[in-house]
Amino acid sequence: MLLVNTIRDNFEAVLHGLQKRNFANAETVLLQVLEIDKNRKETQVQRDNLQADSNTISRQIGALMKEGKKEEAEKIKSKTSEIKEQIKTLETTYSNFEEELKQLLFTIPNVPHVSVPKGKSAEDNEIVLEHGKIPVLPENKLPHWELIKKHDIIDFDLGVKIAGAGFPVYKGKGARLQRALINFFLDEALKAGYIEVQPPILVNEDSGYGTGQLPDKEGQMYEATVDKLFLIPTAEVPITNMYRDVILEEQDLPIKNVGYTPCFRREAGSWGAHVRGLNRLHQFDKVEIVHISHPDQSYTALEDMSKYVQNLLQKLELPYRVLRLCGGDMGFTSALTYDMEVYSAAQERWLEVSSVSNFETYQANRLKLRFRGEDKKTQLAHTLNGSALALPRIVASILENNQTENGIKMPNVLVPYLGFDFI
């Protein structure tokens, strides 16, 4: 969440940024934040002063008791009840202000980077670049949901039988393709200097709040209610939360982690057109990269991550484009997001396969993720993450783009991982 100090010290910039996101009543809400914070501080001063008085009296009583002056002690004791009553009232007022402030801050999204374009929806995203040639397929081309049946490599009906819609079963060469992609992505990340982690795929409530899935987005996560745990929608949650309540040394930065996990999303309300086949699933596999960065370095890191993801797509020989998301299409917690989309040549559609974001201090503030700078003071670090990559849509475009008379040709870079070159 945003820092109150940021809102106070850069009011115009924050206001302008939130308007770029079409955040309703931005000015009213921001002024309300400052008002509540002012009340909070004033209450704290009163409370602390009374508490200090009370502490002094208690020490006096202690001293008198020691000297055996019991009567005097009793006399002073009687004075305390009124102070205690006042402290109690102020304490309640204070926590109410604090809670009100927190709840209000939860409703305010991150301030977009200056380079983020205005806009309302995906229509307004800015195409940064396009790379690769869109393949020309024969007339009898098939979409991937037909190809998987033809070659018997992914079975949706079987998934329905054992779990439900959106939980496919990968079989034979389909399963081996999944495994090859995961290994390829992890190996590439290791070469690029990432430290691999295998985090839990169930997380507690604190973790959900830390990265911003909670509150509000409970509906998007599967929940193990008996144990109050959530199935992760992305490895971002457990990996970033490894650094919750941590104070790093400046020389520890940047931290670069990579992890493979399955991801689970309820996708409530998002079923409709364009969700056939692998386009949208409840369970899918993803390799995620996470950076913890010095604030001065985070946008360099974001560009590096973008180039890294693009490099993977180039190695897989997939045509892609990079979008800079507009204010209206960006995630709640992000300051700047690049989406990478691959072209799926039989569907004749661009499919999002990666989203790379800089959250600046928005997550770090909730996570209390800090580092000690040169001046020995703690300050919030910047967090970033990106998919590198999400599997299903990569598989969809590999299958569609590479279909030939003799089967589906696998990208060269995967052949050593696969042990075969055609499906």
Place this chain on the structure above:
RNA sequence: AGAGAGUUGGGUGAGUGGCUUAAACCAGCAGUUUGCUAAACUGUCGUACGUGUUAAAGCGUACCGGGGGUUCGAAUCCCCCACUCUCUGCCA
């Protein structure tokens, strides 16, 4: 899952109601000294919010796993929860 024992600063660890404003040691940092990758000595060494200030120092409050309670006063007593260890049970 059951029974018992625990959770104190970066680490080890003392602390059974007011001499704790959390001891001591180690590590870290700064310095002094001795001719050398070392030792000794001295000092310093948590976090947050607030106050103060050009900035700081300083000052106030809170924090001893988390939350609540008793009390003039709680690391210490009581209740709930989480986690760790030991034993028993179950188990890949």
